[in-house]
Amino acid sequence: MTAAPQTFRLAPMSGFVRVLTLALFLLPVAFVYAAAFKGAPLLTPGILLVILYAWVWLRLRPSRFVVHPQDIEVIWPLKRRRIARADITGARVLNRAMLRALTGRAARVGAGGLWGGFGWLWTERRGIVQMYVSRSDGLVWIERGAGRPWLITPEAPEAFVRALAGAPESGRSIVKAGTPW
Numbered sequence: 001m002t003a004a005p006q007t008f009r010l011a012p013m014s015g016f017v018r019v020l021t022l023a024l025f026l027l028p029v030a031f032v033y034a035a036a037f038k039g040a041p042l043l044t045p046g047i048l049l050v051i052l053y054a055w056v057w058l059r060l061r062p063s064r065f066v067v068h069p070q071d072i073e074v075i076w077p078l079k080r081r082r083i084a085r086a087d088i089t090g091a092r093v094l095n096r097a098m099l100r101a102l103t104g105r106a107a108r109v110g111a112g113g114l115w116g117g118f119g120w121l122w123t124e125r126r127g128i129v130q131m132y133v134s135r136s137d138g139l140v141w142i143e144r145g146a147g148r149p150w151l152i153t154p155e156a157p158e159a160f161v162r163a164l165a166g167a168p169e170s171g172r173s174i175v176k177a178g179t180p181w
Contacts, residue, residue: 008154009154011134056111091143117131
């Protein structure tokens, strides 16, 4: 019997990310206002920001993660990607300190601040990591054998890792305990 897929939405934004997102949303409003009422030449940048924000929402910010018996499906409004469970060698929940111990210094490459951080995370110890996070706690690290690791924030991180640990059809567990890889 095949297990039913389990769906996990992207975690709600942390307070800091929510405030940063609100501040970023004020930029195009301020630009359009300045163009309309002050004569400042900011209408085009305001429109470009709105297009950029739509791009982040539709192509960079995933809406949910679905754990299937054979793979994990990452769903964005305009695309989908699957990670074969056979390629996953471990998964665990991390806090910020644990992530720092695992990766060392890090820098985001991609969209950041608007609804979270999406794209790549360059790390001192692990190189490039796929990153789709909306907060700095409840992080799930997905280790992949030959591929880049993933860092995500599903709405229920422990339940997500337990869903991954549920015996895939190969019968093996993919959750590693103890120290980071």
